[in-house]
Amino acid sequence: MNGADALCDTLLANDVDVCFANPGTSEMHFVAALDRKPEMRCVLGLFEGVVTGAADGYARMTGRPAATLLHTGPGLANGLANLHNARRARVPMINVVGDHASYHLPFDAPLTTDIDGLAAPMSNWVCRISGPVDVAPATEAAYRASLVPAGIATLILPADAAWGDAEAVPRNKVVLPAPPAVPTDRVREIADAIRSAPGRAGILVSGAAAQPDGLEIAGQIAAARNVRLFGEVAVARMARGVGRVAPTRIPYPIDAAIEVLSDIDVLILVGATEPVAFFAYPGKPGRLVHNDCRVLALAKHGEDLEGALDALRDELGVKRTQSPLRSSAMPDEPVLTGELTDDAIAVMVARKLPENAIVCDEAITSARRFFALSEFAAPHDFLMTTGGAIGIGIPLTTGAAIACPDRKVFNLQADGSAMYTLQGLWTQARENLDVVTIIFSNRTYAVLHTEMQKVGVGEIGENARRMLDLDQPSLDWVSIAQGMGVEAARASTCEQFDDLLDSVLKRRGPFLIEAVI
Amino acid sequence: MNGADALCDTLLANDVDVCFANPGTSEMHFVAALDRKPEMRCVLGLFEGVVTGAADGYARMTGRPAATLLHTGPGLANGLANLHNARRARVPMINVVGDHASYHLPFDAPLTTDIDGLAAPMSNWVCRISGPVDVAPATEAAYRASLVPAGIATLILPADAAWGDAEAVPRNKVVLPAPPAVPTDRVREIADAIRSAPGRAGILVSGAAAQPDGLEIAGQIAAARNVRLFGEVAVARMARGVGRVAPTRIPYPIDAAIEVLSDIDVLILVGATEPVAFFAYPGKPGRLVHNDCRVLALAKHGEDLEGALDALRDELGVKRTQSPLRSSAMPDEPVLTGELTDDAIAVMVARKLPENAIVCDEAITSARRFFALSEFAAPHDFLMTTGGAIGIGIPLTTGAAIACPDRKVFNLQADGSAMYTLQGLWTQARENLDVVTIIFSNRTYAVLHTEMQKVGVGEIGENARRMLDLDQPSLDWVSIAQGMGVEAARASTCEQFDDLLDSVLKRRGPFLIEAVI
Structure with a gap:
C-alpha cells in the first residue's frame, strides 16, 4: 500500500469516515486512495471555506472529527477563516493538506507556500508527514490531537509521502484517555x-x-x-x-x-x-x-x-431530585401580518420549529430576537459563529445536516455573511441535505452601521455608504440559489413567509427563503 | 487628525487613490476617514478574495499599488490565495489589515488571531503599526516596499492607532529610486x-x-x-x-x-x-x-x-533598426458551426477581439488554444493566474477594468475556478465594469481528470468522480450571474456563441456568457 492508502485506512480504523474535500493536483494519490474506500463518505465543497465550515458543523453535532482534504497553501488559506471559527468552537477536526513532493520544494514552483506557517495560527496541532512510513503514525497522532482535548489537527501530506510505499502494518483503533476529572x-x-x-x-x-x-x-x-x-x-x-x-x-x-x-x-x-x-x-x-x-x-x-x-x-448539598427552572412553552402571541421584519421572522421560526431541529444563527444583527425566543420553542440545538469570522452559516448547516440526516436544519443567515461561502448551497443540493436557509435580506452590513455610530460618525457619506451597503445592485438570492440547484422563493410579508415556512416543513431537501426585510 | 486620516492622506499623497475594501468593525475609523476623502475611490468586494485579486489586476495594468482594506486575521486569510498569486505576479500592493486595539489583544477576544503570522507567507513586507504617530511613516514605508521592488506590503493597523491622535506633519510624496541598471x-x-x-x-x-x-x-x-x-x-x-x-x-x-x-x-x-x-x-x-x-x-x-x-x-552589435519577427494577422479559417467546443471559443474570441482589449485566461485546461492564437489577434494584453491558486479570473478582470475603464476586458473562465470568487460579479455590476466573462462550462475540474491519468488511475470510481466533477446538479451560471446583477446568456452552439460575441462587442458593461461545452 502507498502512503495515501495508509492515511485512509488509519482514518477509517478510527471511525473518521466523512471527508469534506476540495482536492487539487498534489492530492491525486489521496483521491485515488479514497476511491478505493467506498466506506469513506467524500463530500465535495466548491470552495475550501465550505469544506472547513462543514467539518465544524459535523463535529459540533457528532463530537467526532471529520477529515478535510485541502490543496496546498492556497487551499488551506481559503479554509482558514472557518478553521478559526472551528478552533474557537473547540471542535475536533483533522485537516489533510497536500503539498508538493518534498524534493520539489527547493524549486519554489508557483504553488509553493509556507503551509506550516499558514496552518499554525488556526490549528491546535500541526504535523508535516516526513515520508510514506510516517503516514500511519502521524495520522494516529492527528486523531489523538483532534480529540485530547478537542481541537484542530492539521496534517501536511507531501505528494511523495502519499505515493511512496508504506509498510502495511495492521493497526488497532487508537485508545483515547477519558477526560480528566476535576480535583x-x-x-x-x-x-x-x-x-x-x-x-x-x-x-x-x-x-x-x-x-x-x-x-x-x-x-x-x-x-x-x-x-x-x-x-x-x-x-x-x-x-x-x-x-x-x-x-x-x-x-x-x-x-x-x-x-x-x-x-x-x-x-x-x-x-x-x-x-x-x-x-x-x-x-x-x-x-x-x-x-x-x-x-x-x-x-x-x-x-x-x-x-x-x-x-x-x-x-453544595443539592439533591439529585432538585427541580431546575425549566423553559415553558411559547406564550400566545397574535398572528403576525403585514411587512416582514427580522423580529417577525424570529417569532415565526421559533413558533413553528419542529421537534429536534438544528438552528444556526449567522444573522448577526437580524436574528438577535431568535435566541431569546428559542427557550420557548420545541427542543432543538442552537449553533452560531464562534470566532467572529463571517461566512459560516451555509457551511456549518451543511456539515450539521451530513451529521444528522434525520433532523431538520434551519440557517438564519445574514445576506452579507452568506455571500462569503455561498458555494455551500451547491453541496446542499448535491447531497440533498434537509437545510432551510433563511436569508435576512436587508442589503447591508447592518452591524457596521451600528459600529459606525459607536465610533461617533453620525451622517455617513458616499464612500462609507458604498462600503457598508450591499445595494446597487441588490442581490437576488432566489436566482443565486436556483443557479446552484437549490429551490428557493421570496417573501416580503409575514403571510408569505409563514406560508413558505409551512411548505418547507412538509418537504425534505434544501430550500432557500429570501426574506426581504 | 487621527491615525486613520494620516493613513488616507499618506496614500493619497503618493497617488494611491483606489482602495478595494471589505471592512469590518475594527476598521470603522478607517472607513470614516475614507469617507472624508472623496478623491479615494473605494470599491467594495463581497469577499476578500475579490478584494486582493482586484488589487492585483489593477496593479498589473497600472504598475501602481492599490490599497486593500481587510478585516483582521480572517479577512486577511480570505484574501491570501489571491495575494499568493499577486506575489508570484510581482505586482505592487498595499494591504491595510485592521486589528483589535493593541491593549485588547491580551484578552484573546474571539476574533483575535496571529495576523503577523498569517501575513508573512504571502507578503514581501509586513509591518505592525505601533501607534497613531507611526501611521504616516509606516504607510510611506509600505508604499516604498510595494514598489522597490514591486511586491506585497502588508500594514497591520490596530484600532487604537487608527483612532488615536496623529501629528499632522505635512509630508511630501515619497521619492523612489530608479530601478538599478544592470552591470x-x-x-x-x-x-x-x-x-x-x-x-x-x-x-x-x-x-x-x-x-x-x-x-x-x-x-x-x-x-x-x-x-x-x-x-x-x-x-x-x-x-x-x-x-x-x-x-x-x-x-x-x-x-x-x-x-x-x-x-x-x-x-x-x-x-x-x-x-x-x-x-x-x-x-x-x-x-x-x-x-x-x-x-x-x-x-x-x-x-x-x-x-x-x-x-x-x-x-551583441544588433542595430537599432533591426526588424524583429512580428506576428501576422490571423489566418483565414472557416466559419465555425455546430457544437460548441473550448477550441472553437478560443478561435472565435481571438478572431473578434477588439483592439486594445485585455484578456485574462483562467480557463486552465479549456483555453490553451487561445494563447497560441493570441499573437494573431488584435493587439491586446494577456493576463493569467501566476501562482496556481484558482479563483483569480473574476477578481483580476474586475481590477483590470477599474484600472482601464476605456478598454474591453475578456475573462476566459473555467467553471470550477469561477466558483471560488464568484462574488466579484456583483462588484462588476455595481461599478458597471466593461467585463465579458466567458464561463467554460464543462462541469468538471478537467485538469484533475488529466492529473489522475498521470498518476496511473485509469477507471475512476464513485468517490473520485464525485470529487472531480461539478455535476449533480449542474451550475446554472446565467441564474447565478443575474442574481448578482450581471446580465447573462447561454450558448451551446458556435452560432449562438458568435451571436452573443457580436452583441457584447456592441455594448458596454458586465456580461456573462455561459458557454456549455
Missing part, C-alpha cells in the same frame, strides 16, 4: 465561593455543560443555591427549548454585556473562558465582569465538564 | 554566452520585458542573433497581437515543457526566474532545462529590464 479541592473552593456570594454568583457554561444533561445539573444548582446561569456570547452549541434549562446568553453589545454581569461577584467557568468584549471601544473596558468579581474555572475545555458539575452539585 | 560585465558575460551557443540560446522574458518595448528589443536580438524567445508558464502580463513580437510560452504539461526547452543550451532570464515543473511527478525532473544548459540572469525583478535588453542589444 476535589477545586470543587470545594468553588462551592465555598458560591456560598460566599448568595444571589451574586453565576455559572458560565460551554461544551458538554451546555448540553441537556449538563444544563440539567447546572439548573439544579442554580435553583437550589440562587445562582445565575450564563451562556457564552458566541455559542458553539447549546440545547434549547421547552423543558430545558435556559442560561442567559451574554449579549454581544458591550454595554448590555457589562450590565448583565454587573451584579455578579463570583463567576464560575465550566468549559468556557472568561467573557471579554468582542471588540475594544475607546473608553470601554475589555473585561465584562466588574473589577471585584472573582472568576474561577471549575473545569477547563478537555476536562470532564458534566462530572465537574455533578461533583459541585454534591459539594 | 556592464554581466551584460558582456551574457552576450558571450549567447554567441557561444548559436541557434541554441533562449531569452525568457517577464515584467517590462514582456511589454511592447521590451518585446521589440528582445525580438530584434532574437532575429539578428538566432535566439529563441520564451514567456513564463504563468504569465502575469504580456503584450500580444498582430505586429508584436510573440515569445513561445513554456507549456504547463511537463513533457511538453521539457521538449520545448530541449535544444536550449543557454537560457537568459530577464525579470523571470528559472522555469521549473509546476508539480512533481514520480520519475520526472523538477528543472525544465537539460542538465548541461547554462541559466543566466541578465536582469532580476526590480532591475531595469528594458535597459538591460537595450544594453544587451548593443553589446
Whole structure:
C-alpha cells in the first residue's frame, strides 16, 4: 500500500469516515486512495471555506472529527477563516493538506507556500508527514490531537509521502484517555465561593455543560443555591427549548454585556473562558465582569465538564431530585401580518420549529430576537459563529445536516455573511441535505452601521455608504440559489413567509427563503 | 487628525487613490476617514478574495499599488490565495489589515488571531503599526516596499492607532529610486554566452520585458542573433497581437515543457526566474532545462529590464533598426458551426477581439488554444493566474477594468475556478465594469481528470468522480450571474456563441456568457 492508502485506512480504523474535500493536483494519490474506500463518505465543497465550515458543523453535532482534504497553501488559506471559527468552537477536526513532493520544494514552483506557517495560527496541532512510513503514525497522532482535548489537527501530506510505499502494518483503533476529572479541592473552593456570594454568583457554561444533561445539573444548582446561569456570547452549541434549562446568553453589545454581569461577584467557568468584549471601544473596558468579581474555572475545555458539575452539585448539598427552572412553552402571541421584519421572522421560526431541529444563527444583527425566543420553542440545538469570522452559516448547516440526516436544519443567515461561502448551497443540493436557509435580506452590513455610530460618525457619506451597503445592485438570492440547484422563493410579508415556512416543513431537501426585510 | 486620516492622506499623497475594501468593525475609523476623502475611490468586494485579486489586476495594468482594506486575521486569510498569486505576479500592493486595539489583544477576544503570522507567507513586507504617530511613516514605508521592488506590503493597523491622535506633519510624496541598471560585465558575460551557443540560446522574458518595448528589443536580438524567445508558464502580463513580437510560452504539461526547452543550451532570464515543473511527478525532473544548459540572469525583478535588453542589444552589435519577427494577422479559417467546443471559443474570441482589449485566461485546461492564437489577434494584453491558486479570473478582470475603464476586458473562465470568487460579479455590476466573462462550462475540474491519468488511475470510481466533477446538479451560471446583477446568456452552439460575441462587442458593461461545452 502507498502512503495515501495508509492515511485512509488509519482514518477509517478510527471511525473518521466523512471527508469534506476540495482536492487539487498534489492530492491525486489521496483521491485515488479514497476511491478505493467506498466506506469513506467524500463530500465535495466548491470552495475550501465550505469544506472547513462543514467539518465544524459535523463535529459540533457528532463530537467526532471529520477529515478535510485541502490543496496546498492556497487551499488551506481559503479554509482558514472557518478553521478559526472551528478552533474557537473547540471542535475536533483533522485537516489533510497536500503539498508538493518534498524534493520539489527547493524549486519554489508557483504553488509553493509556507503551509506550516499558514496552518499554525488556526490549528491546535500541526504535523508535516516526513515520508510514506510516517503516514500511519502521524495520522494516529492527528486523531489523538483532534480529540485530547478537542481541537484542530492539521496534517501536511507531501505528494511523495502519499505515493511512496508504506509498510502495511495492521493497526488497532487508537485508545483515547477519558477526560480528566476535576480535583476535589477545586470543587470545594468553588462551592465555598458560591456560598460566599448568595444571589451574586453565576455559572458560565460551554461544551458538554451546555448540553441537556449538563444544563440539567447546572439548573439544579442554580435553583437550589440562587445562582445565575450564563451562556457564552458566541455559542458553539447549546440545547434549547421547552423543558430545558435556559442560561442567559451574554449579549454581544458591550454595554448590555457589562450590565448583565454587573451584579455578579463570583463567576464560575465550566468549559468556557472568561467573557471579554468582542471588540475594544475607546473608553470601554475589555473585561465584562466588574473589577471585584472573582472568576474561577471549575473545569477547563478537555476536562470532564458534566462530572465537574455533578461533583459541585454534591459539594453544595443539592439533591439529585432538585427541580431546575425549566423553559415553558411559547406564550400566545397574535398572528403576525403585514411587512416582514427580522423580529417577525424570529417569532415565526421559533413558533413553528419542529421537534429536534438544528438552528444556526449567522444573522448577526437580524436574528438577535431568535435566541431569546428559542427557550420557548420545541427542543432543538442552537449553533452560531464562534470566532467572529463571517461566512459560516451555509457551511456549518451543511456539515450539521451530513451529521444528522434525520433532523431538520434551519440557517438564519445574514445576506452579507452568506455571500462569503455561498458555494455551500451547491453541496446542499448535491447531497440533498434537509437545510432551510433563511436569508435576512436587508442589503447591508447592518452591524457596521451600528459600529459606525459607536465610533461617533453620525451622517455617513458616499464612500462609507458604498462600503457598508450591499445595494446597487441588490442581490437576488432566489436566482443565486436556483443557479446552484437549490429551490428557493421570496417573501416580503409575514403571510408569505409563514406560508413558505409551512411548505418547507412538509418537504425534505434544501430550500432557500429570501426574506426581504 | 487621527491615525486613520494620516493613513488616507499618506496614500493619497503618493497617488494611491483606489482602495478595494471589505471592512469590518475594527476598521470603522478607517472607513470614516475614507469617507472624508472623496478623491479615494473605494470599491467594495463581497469577499476578500475579490478584494486582493482586484488589487492585483489593477496593479498589473497600472504598475501602481492599490490599497486593500481587510478585516483582521480572517479577512486577511480570505484574501491570501489571491495575494499568493499577486506575489508570484510581482505586482505592487498595499494591504491595510485592521486589528483589535493593541491593549485588547491580551484578552484573546474571539476574533483575535496571529495576523503577523498569517501575513508573512504571502507578503514581501509586513509591518505592525505601533501607534497613531507611526501611521504616516509606516504607510510611506509600505508604499516604498510595494514598489522597490514591486511586491506585497502588508500594514497591520490596530484600532487604537487608527483612532488615536496623529501629528499632522505635512509630508511630501515619497521619492523612489530608479530601478538599478544592470552591470556592464554581466551584460558582456551574457552576450558571450549567447554567441557561444548559436541557434541554441533562449531569452525568457517577464515584467517590462514582456511589454511592447521590451518585446521589440528582445525580438530584434532574437532575429539578428538566432535566439529563441520564451514567456513564463504563468504569465502575469504580456503584450500580444498582430505586429508584436510573440515569445513561445513554456507549456504547463511537463513533457511538453521539457521538449520545448530541449535544444536550449543557454537560457537568459530577464525579470523571470528559472522555469521549473509546476508539480512533481514520480520519475520526472523538477528543472525544465537539460542538465548541461547554462541559466543566466541578465536582469532580476526590480532591475531595469528594458535597459538591460537595450544594453544587451548593443553589446551583441544588433542595430537599432533591426526588424524583429512580428506576428501576422490571423489566418483565414472557416466559419465555425455546430457544437460548441473550448477550441472553437478560443478561435472565435481571438478572431473578434477588439483592439486594445485585455484578456485574462483562467480557463486552465479549456483555453490553451487561445494563447497560441493570441499573437494573431488584435493587439491586446494577456493576463493569467501566476501562482496556481484558482479563483483569480473574476477578481483580476474586475481590477483590470477599474484600472482601464476605456478598454474591453475578456475573462476566459473555467467553471470550477469561477466558483471560488464568484462574488466579484456583483462588484462588476455595481461599478458597471466593461467585463465579458466567458464561463467554460464543462462541469468538471478537467485538469484533475488529466492529473489522475498521470498518476496511473485509469477507471475512476464513485468517490473520485464525485470529487472531480461539478455535476449533480449542474451550475446554472446565467441564474447565478443575474442574481448578482450581471446580465447573462447561454450558448451551446458556435452560432449562438458568435451571436452573443457580436452583441457584447456592441455594448458596454458586465456580461456573462455561459458557454456549455
